[in-house]
Amino acid sequence: MAGCVAVLRHGSPLAGADARVEASVVRIRGVDSPVEPQSIAPAAAGEGTIPEMTVTSSKPSRAGAAAGWWKAQRKRVLWTTAIAVVALAAVVLLARWLREMPAVQAFIETYPGIVPPPEGAPVGIPAWLGWQHFLNAFFLVLLVKTGLELRSKRRPPGFWTRDNTRWPRTKRAPRRMGIFLWLHLWVEALWVLVGLSYVVLLFATGQWLRIVPIDWAVVPNSISAALQYASLEWPTEDSWVVYNSLQQLAYFTIVFIASPIAIVTGIRLSSVWPLDGPLVRAFPEKLARALHYPVMLFFLAFTFVHVVLVLTTGALRKLNQMYAARDTDDWIGFAVFAASVVVMVAAWVLAKPALLKRIAAGSGRVQG
Template sequence: MEFGFPWWLRVEHFLNIIFLSFLVRSGIEILGTYPKLYRSQHTVPGTAWSQFTVQRAAKHKYYTVGGEYDDYSPRISLPGRGLLGLGRYWHFITVTGFVTSWVIYIVLLFGTGQWRRYIPTSLDTFVQAGRDMVSYLAFVVPEAADGAPFNAIQQLSYGFVFLVLTPLVILTGVFQSPAVANYFSRITRMLGGRQVIRTVHFLCMIGYIVFTVIHVAMVILHGYGYETSKIVFGHTDLPVAGGVVFTIGLALVVLLHVIATRWTLAEGRAVEKLHNIVVRPWTNLLYHLPARMHYDRDNVSGKDVVLKNTTQNFRGSGRPPETPEYLALMANGYEDDYVLEIGGYVERPMSLTIRELRELAEGHSQTTLHHCVQGFTSIGKWRGISVSDLLDLAGPLPGATDVVFMSFQDMGRDDALYEGGTYYESTPMIEARMPQTLIAFDLNDEGEIPAKNGAPVRLRTETSTGFRNLKWLERIEVVNRYDIIVEGRGGYFEDVDFYDRNQLI
């Protein structure tokens, strides 16, 4: 068949330049906020196999992972300056376009028979690819195969990128979603675990960069005007015009990056609105994937290291509250003095001690994977009572839509890295009612939760990223709307930074 360069292939080529460049830059922004890669799910400090920062983790017993950010330049990352929330917004906006474009491309590729341009139909192609490599090393451009648009090594490399590397980067991206990774936890473990998946995703990014560099070099080697004429006009008859038009197109892509970066740094909330329009409709579908972990005691962070206390290896982030009230609770061991208040839009407001929570929990526990939004993970066994059971006891009134959780922690007072304000989070009722949304009072059968991990009681929302798993829980309020609380975005980081309340990805 005549392969040629049909219009849809040329459009997809240009879109991929935009999507991949935005994905790489926003991906670098995300990596910069936890620039370390691990082989183990437990991300014990000092065990990273690779890191991209000269900063060292704080030696203080209590520290915030946000202090490990590396502030990459806006010339490299999107948007730069350690703005993880905005980097995530751009990554997921671009992912939406990238995956949609790739699916359309694959359908057209196989629907028109053009798949043969990338998939060899004979083993001779691999033999010829070896000969072509020798020719390139001798600075001789190999000829295209008879009736094909590429030589053998080009065919195999393009086929690898479109049919192997791209599905792999999509798969590893999907399984970094807390909702997906925890719902399909057996598959997550088969893939090597969250940190191996994160590493492979990073290596995919490196693969795209290496391919792009080689691809550009090959275009120049084969003849810039000749090759760009193919992708602009679908033929080689106008090499000068093809080179000019394609170069202008690349300049426009660069301009698009400059505009996006400056707009994001100046109008972060506008990017947030764009994200909510493009991304929210499909991420909301993940609320129908309630967590159902399949981890056991042997997976708990610390079990693979000789330690007396396995909770030592469960990463903490943030400084405990420093109010006299909380310090007195800590000094007295919490058990007799702590009271969890449940109120708001309910029929039966109540106050529960830890002892009463233990009795209501009836020994319930769950061993789950914690997904920090920055990137670290830990596995822990939590004992507690489901939020759904507590709601049944309190009896939400008709019209109740959300559950608000308030912490003893005041960020400006307790953690100088951030501005002041009571730390709080909220969940839509569907998330609060998930079976593994838990009020926890024990970690790893130690009889309590350590202060660094949220003592005496904390929230576990296993389908969300870590910052929404509120620590040092003081009170629960059922409400009929969350958008009138503080800044109306549903939580502390949602209000003061650029984090989405929907943290299922």
């Protein structure tokens, strides 16, 4: 989801220098640009030097870079959090005030927030949705981590290049990419495979009837459900039998709108997309970037609201339904959920350059 292509090419040797510069920053006419470690050839007799150029060898640590980023963004984060809290409180007060109006009360009574399921709709949540929940959350965590690394625009700690002796040869020369972009693309490919299996199972088992709206009554009922959630008086619902209309629209949007946009824009920003030709003109990179990052934010917002509602509307029963395919109040679903969280946290912590380089070396050449 929030990936970008950052393909750095080898530059030509710098004339007039007689040293090997590693991870240096070259200042040419006052503009900083990262330069790859390379051998610097000595100047031949009679060659001139590049004017206004200085070379430094300082390389800030990643921890220092992260601390600097947080220091620069701290005020923005604090202000954003404060505004969000105030806005949320205002929404709650407005919703509670609206619910006191007779017309709004009549609207909620007419449209309680749930459209009865169509005839033949399955009851219950199958076991395959449990591992789908875990895999989708697991890959989303890694996509967010690598996406944030890519958006930081820091120099990657390593670069991967396809090894043509291990992969089918292509007409194009291998393109080098940062190690986090390499991981981002692999995770996105696995996430797409999980998504395809989900859609196939969705239609093969009839579960699509639970998340695809087929009655326009879903619109006023979703407004009613949203108003009830906003007023902190949850709508009555039983997701084991039927989702409320707001849930149905949210799941439909995630599966059939947001996910395809994330996939298509991710492919557009990857090294798979050609560098020139009609496809480049038909789908500009600028448009793909403008869509890809907001979609990631939408996924994060959906996940946050989803988790909050699960934990505040009968956590044990909801977790049993989601992770254990059981409509009970015991602790089995919670145990499975807790184990999945441990795995996701471990993946976030272990996805460090040293380990990623060793894994990536199995499929190509790693430098840096």
